[in-house]
Amino acid sequence: MRNPLAALLNLVLQRIWYVHEVATLTVEATPAACLQAMAIAAKPSVERLQLRDVFSDGRRYFIEPREEGFRMRCTSSVRWRYRRRTDAATMLYGTFERVGNDATRLHLRARFAIPYLLDAFLLPVLVALIIMPFEMWQGWFRLLVVTLLIGLSWGAHRSHAQLQAVDMVYFIGRALEDFTPATIQALGANVPHVNDDTMHREFRQEWEKFYKERERDQAEN
Numbered sequence: 001m002r003n004p005l006a007a008l009l010n011l012v013l014q015r016i017w018y019v020h021e022v023a024t025l026t027v028e029a030t031p032a033a034c035l036q037a038m039a040i041a042a043k044p045s046v047e048r049l050q051l052r053d054v055f056s057d058g059r060r061y062f063i064e065p066r067e068e069g070f071r072m073r074c075t076s077s078v079r080w081r082y083r084r085r086t087d088a089a090t091m092l093y094g095t096f097e098r099v100g101n102d103a104t105r106l107h108l109r110a111r112f113a114i115p116y117l118l119d120a121f122l123l124p125v126l127v128a129l130i131i132m133p134f135e136m137w138q139g140w141f142r143l144l145v146v147t148l149l150i151g152l153s154w155g156a157h158r159s160h161a162q163l164q165a166v167d168m169v170y171f172i173g174r175a176l177e178d179f180t181p182a183t184i185q186a187l188g189a190n191v192p193h194v195n196d197d198t199m200h201r202e203f204r205q206e207w208e209k210f211y212k213e214r215e216r217d218q219a220e221n
Contacts, residue, residue, distance in 0.1 A: 019090055019158060020110035020165035025172065027179035028103050031096035034176060035070060038063055041175035054171045060085070061171055069095040069106075073113065074168050089116040089161040092168045108172065110165035112158075120157035124149040 027034065041051055042061040054061075058077025063070050073088035091113050097105040128146045131137070 016112075018109065018111050019161040020092075020108075020169065023108040023169050025106045025108070025176065025181075026099065026103060027106070027176050027181055029176070029179040030102070031069075031098070031104050033179070034096070034104060034106065035063070035065055037178070038070075038172060038175045041171070051174055054167070054174055058085075059167060061168065062088075066093075069093065072168055072172075074164050074171075087116060088113045088164075089157070090164040090168065092165060094172070106172070106176075108169055110161075110168065112161055116157065116161065120153050121150065124153055 029037070038061075041048065041054075042063055044052075044055050058079075060075055062073050062075075064072070070093075072092040072094065074090070074092075075085045075088055078084040078086060089112070090110050092108060092110045095107045095109075097107065099105050124146060127149055131142050131145065134142075
């Protein structure tokens with residue numbers, strides 16, 4: 001039986017901490033080759049104009065190699081402020097898994113960047129500190145205003161973090177598009193017609209039925 005506390009914790013993590021479903025990409029390349037391809041693609045160049053769409057809005061990608069993969073963040077330019085860039089809203093973690101000799105499966109998971117997560121509650125808390133002590137409004141109305149501000153701020157921050165996660169996943173897909181997608185032929189117990197006792201039992205029943213019919217026909221002849 002599944003632990004209810006673990007299920008609750010997983011739900012909280014999915015709704016608050018993580019901002020994107022786990023993405024998986026399998027290519028015919030080594031982890032080192034994947035990292036090198038992403039590092040090259042992260043640098044805008046006139047020689048790679050086919051990747052210009054991943055740099056729209058001044059997006060830049062920063063990749064940090066780690067022991068089993070890498071960590072990535074993304075920032076964009078601020079149009080009304082020269083050389084000013086936005087803060088990273090999302091941290092994307094990639095983990096490499098070797099599949100056979102030449103293939104690599106890449107698992108991608110994105111979560112909130114902690115400063116950006118805290119920023120979602122900064123403005124609502126400041127407003128709460130201003131309006132809650134005053135009794136010029138009803139207490140329920142002040143509480144409603146603060147709750148509404150928290151909800152709006154949270155929704156805006158989460159949507160932006162999700163969009164940034166999608167941008168980074170798309171960038172990785174484009175950076176590795178020169179590698180042939182690997183097709184892994186694997187059969188497991190959960191694959192239909194493999195280790196399926198029901199299918200075996202039905203086959204035996206049909207075979208016995210066929211065998212008895214053949215014996216009856218031979219006896220009649």
